[in-house]
Amino acid sequence: MARKDPNQVQYEFNTGWQKVIKSQSESIFDNINTKIQRLNFEMDELKKQVDLLKKASEESLKRDQEDKNAEVINNLINNVNELGEVVDIFKKNIEFMLGEINKNLEEQKKYFESQILLLNETIKLVLEKVNTLEKKGSNFPRFFGR
Numbered sequence: 001m002a003r004k005d006p007n008q009v010q011y012e013f014n015t016g017w018q019k020v021i022k023s024q025s026e027s028i029f030d031n032i033n034t035k036i037q038r039l040n041f042e043m044d045e046l047k048k049q050v051d052l053l054k055k056a057s058e059e060s061l062k063r064d065q066e067d068k069n070a071e072v073i074n075n076l077i078n079n080v081n082e083l084g085e086v087v088d089i090f091k092k093n094i095e096f097m098l099g100e101i102n103k104n105l106e107e108q109k110k111y112f113e114s115q116i117l118l119l120n121e122t123i124k125l126v127l128e129k130v131n132t133l134e135k136k137g138s139n140f141p142r143f144f145g146r
Contacts, residue, residue: 004012
C-alpha cells in the first residue's frame with residue numbers, strides 16, 4: 001500500500017469533516033426551519049383562535065348589554081304602565097270629587113232658590129197684609145211712616 005502524503009491525509013480529513021459538518025448543519029438548519037415553519041403555523045392558528053375568542057367575547061358582551069338594555073326598557077315600560085294606572089286612578093278620583101262638588105253645588109243652588117222663593121212668598125204675604133190693612137183704614141201705614 002502506498003503511503004499518502006500527510007498533507008493529503010490532512011486535506012482529506014478536513015474535507016471529510018467539512019462534508020459531515022456541512023451535511024449535519026444543513027440537516028440541523030432544515031430541522032430548525034421546519035420547526036420554525038410549524039411554530040409559525042401554530043402561531044397563526046393560535047391567532048385565529050384568539051380572534052375567534054375575542055369576537056365571541058365581544059358578541060357575548062354585546063348580547064349581555066342588549067339583554068340589560070332590554071331589561072331596563074321593559075322596567076321603564078312597566079313603570080310607565082304603572083304610572084298610567086295611577087294617573088287613571090287619580091283621574092277617576094278627581095272626576096268623582098268634581099261630581100260630588102257639582103252635586104253639592106246643585107243642592108246648594110236648589111236650597112238657595114227655595115229660600116228665594118220662600119222669601120218672595122213672605123214678601124208677597126207681607127205686601128198683601130199691608131194692602132189689606134190699608135183698605136181697612138187702620139193706623140198701620142203711619143207705623144211705617146206714611
